[in-house]
Amino acid sequence: MITFDLLFFAIAIPAVLFAAISKSGFGSGAAFAASAILALVVPPGPALGIMLPLLMLIDAASLRPYWRKWDAPSACHILIGSLPGVVLGALIYAAVNADSFRLLIGAICIAFVFWQLGRSRGLIRVGNFPFSRHWAWITGLTAGFTSFVSHAGGPPVAVFLLGQNMQKTTYQATTVIVFWAINLMKFVPYLFLGIFNAQTALADLFLAPFAIAGTFLGVRAHHYVSDRVFFGLTYVLLLATGTRLLWQALS
Numbered sequence: 709m710i711t712f713d714l715l716f717f718a719i720a721i722p723a724v725l726f727a728a729i730s731k732s733g734f735g736s737g738a739a740f741a742a743s744a745i746l747a748l749v750v751p752p753g754p755a756l757g758i759m760l761p762l763l764m765l766i767d768a769a770s771l772r773p774y775w776r777k778w779d780a781p782s783a784c785h786i787l788i789g790s791l792p793g794v795v796l797g798a799l800i801y802a803a804v805n806a807d808s809f810r811l812l813i814g815a816i817c818i819a820f821v822f823w824q825l826g827r828s829r830g831l832i833r834v835g836n837f838p839f840s841r842h843w844a845w846i847t848g849l850t851a852g853f854t855s856f857v858s859h860a861g862g863p864p865v866a867v868f869l870l871g872q873n874m875q876k877t878t879y880q881a882t883t884v885i886v887f888w889a890i891n892l893m894k895f896v897p898y899l900f901l902g903i904f905n906a907q908t909a910l911a912d913l914f915l916a917p918f919a920i921a922g923t924f925l926g927v928r929a930h931h932y933v934s935d936r937v938f939f940g941l942t943y944v945l946l947l948a949t950g951t952r953l954l955w956q957a958l959s
Contacts, residue, residue, distance in 0.1 A: 710750050710754055710766040710911060710933075711756030711910070712910070712911070712914070714719050714827070715748070715749060715906060716749055716886055717914075719745060719748060719749050720745065720746060720749075720758075720911070720914075720915055721915065721918050722745075723741070723742040723745040724742060724759075724762055724915045724918045724919050724922060725744055725764065725918050725921065725922040725925070726741060726745075726922070727741070727742035727759065727763065727922070728762075728766045728918070728919050728920075728921070728922025728923045728925070729842070729923075729925050729926035729929060730780030730924045730925055730926065731763065731766050731767070731883075731884070731923075731926065732766060732770040732773075732922070732923045732924075732925075732927050733772060733883075740813075740816070740817075740859040740860035740861075740862060741817065742757055742759055742762075742818075742859055743755050743759045743813065743858060743860075743861070744813050744814070744817050744857045744950065746758060746759065746852060746952060747809075747810060747813060747953060748946070748952055752809035752810055752813060753809070753902075754849070754903075754905070754907065754908055755903045756858070756859065756898070756903055757898060757903040757905065757908035758908045758911045758912060758915070759859055760859070760895065760903075760904075761904075761909075761912045761956070762896060762912060762915055762916065763859060763887070763891050764888075764892070764895070764915060765919050765920065765923075766889060766919050766923050767884065767888035767891055769919075769920055769923040770884045770888075770923055770926075770927070770959075771884060771885070771888060771926075773927050774852050774877070774880060774881035774884045774885075776881075776882075777877055777878060777880075777881035778881035778882040778884070778885045778886075779869075779872060779874060779878055779881075780871070781839055781844075781883055781884050782839060782868070782869060783846060784887050785841050785844030785848065786844050786847050786848040786851065786865060786868070786886050787846075787848060787886060787889050787890070788844075788845055788848060789844060789845035789847060789848025789849040789851075789852065789888075790825025790847060790848035790849065790851055790855075790861075790889075790890050790893065791848075791852065791893060792849055792852065793848060793849040793850060793853040793854075793855075793856070794851070794852040794853070794854020794855070794897065795835075795857050795897075796849075796852070796853050796856075796899040797851075797852065797853045797854075797855070797856025797857045797894075797897075798896050798901065800853075800857060800858060801856065801901060801903075802901060807957045808872045808920070808957070809857065809858070810953045810954070810957035811953070811954060811957035811958070812857060812858060813846055813857075813858045813860070813950075813953055814948055814950040814951070814952070814953030814954035814957060815954065816821065816854065816858055816860045816950070817947070817948070817953070818895050818947060818950040818951070818954070819898045820860075820863055820942045821825075821936070821947045821950070823863065824943060825943065838872075839872060841866045843868060844868065847865060847867070847868040850864040851864045851865050851890065851950060852890060852893070855887070855891075855894065856894055856897070857888050861887065861890060862883065862887075863918070865882075865883060865886060865887075866883075866909065869882055869883070
């Protein structure tokens with residue numbers, strides 16, 4: 709049950725703006741924070757259902773600025789691997805309850821923060837390596853699964869693409885086309901699993917203008933805002949959100 713009160717909009721509007729800016733300007737690695745934030749005020753299933761159409765809208769609005777700037781071999785082989793990952797995510801989703809998803813999403817939030825902090829301090833190194841179809845398939849499988857259950861496919865894709873030492877815009881464009889396609893794959897299973905309903909559709913109507921506005925802000929921020937500034941705020945937000953979700957799930 710979704711209650712469209714002041715608290716819902718106070719949480720949902722910043723979450724959607726954040727997701728749009730992250731996806732369209734910073735490689736989408738932390739866009740899953742929006743679903744985690746929404747899961748603080750609505751059950752995880754409806755949170756995922758609200759965010760998927762909005763993420764698809766952000767993807768569509770992001771395609772034009774980055775059109776044909778992606779790395780085609782990486783995108784193609786990640787998507788080949790992502791299809792079985794989406795199927796696996798659908799099977800898992802059908803078998804677990806809401807608190808299990810709060811636990812999973814909270815753990816992903818905190819793990820993402822510690823992985824990024826370790827990388828920034830040199831404790832975790834993503835070395836350069838040549839393109840490999842097999843690693844692309846594994847990346848796609850992981851991204852398809854984590855994207856289905858929590859819209860958190862960004863981190864595994866980021867690890868794979870960063871290892872190829874891509875130029876910033878090529879990296880961004882590759883994430884845009886990859887997640888545009890993965891989100892399309894997820895739509896039909898979400899429909900059959902009942903993740904979408906009339907309330908999530910109404911929420912999407914209210915929040916769609918903020919998704920579009922955030923996309924345009926993100927495209928501009930891609931050229932003018934430091935990654936360090938943006939992700940510094942992201943880590944604080946994800947750590948607080950992940951801790952809260954874990955507390956809700958375990959209590």
